[in-house]
Amino acid sequence: MTDTSPAAVFAAVFVALYIGHSLGDHWVQSSCQAASKGQPGWKGRLACARHVLGLTATKGAVLAPVVLALELPLAPVGLVVGLSLDAASHYWADRRTTLARLASRCGTPDHPAAPATAAGKPAAHLGTGAYAxxxxxxxxxxxxxxxxxxxx
Structure with missing residues (x-):
């Protein structure tokens, strides 16, 4: 028997979305999308839209078998509204200047694009402050x- 309490459903949905996000943001996104999505103008907007479309499809593809296997009581409208909100927030952030402006207004310290060692040489890393x-x-x-x- 599947636990369909709201907390259990939330947890299952969140885990599936998190897995889908990780796959979509790191495996599905093309190098061209990653390099272009923050550029000004239509080139950047379209690259970001293609990235978000692939990302949202990946989240849906990961979420669907979880919903079916666990028989989660979800309404289609909730899925559409939730995934649409997520897609919009992801697009907004991935245009880059928007999230950078918010971080600056919040007083978040600047993070270098390329971390360096104490000797000033490039440091091995998995990401930057901006990535975090x-x-x-x-x-x-x-x-x-x-x-x-x-x-x-």
Whole structure:
């Protein structure tokens, strides 16, 4: 028997979205999309839109078998509203200047694009401060999305 309490459903939806996000943001996104999505004008907007479309499809592809296997009581409208909110928030953040402006207004210290060692040489790393801000923003919205999907 599947636990369909709201907390269990929220947890299952969040985990599926988190897995889908990780796959979509790191494996599905093309190098061209990653390099172009923050550029000004239509080139950047279209690259970001293509990235968000692939990302949202990946989240849906990961979420669907979880919903079916666990027989989660979700309304289609909740899925549409939640995934739409998530896609919009992801697009907004991935245009880059928007999230950077918010971080600056919040007083978040500047993070270098390329971390360096004490000797001033490039440091081995998995990401930058900007990457951490980006991913934490997306994780916040994964939580909002899971709550929306579960509550509607």
């Amino acid at each position: 801000l980006d991913q934490s923003w997306h994780t916040l919205w994964l939580g909002i999305t899971a709550l929306t999907i579960t509550a509607i």
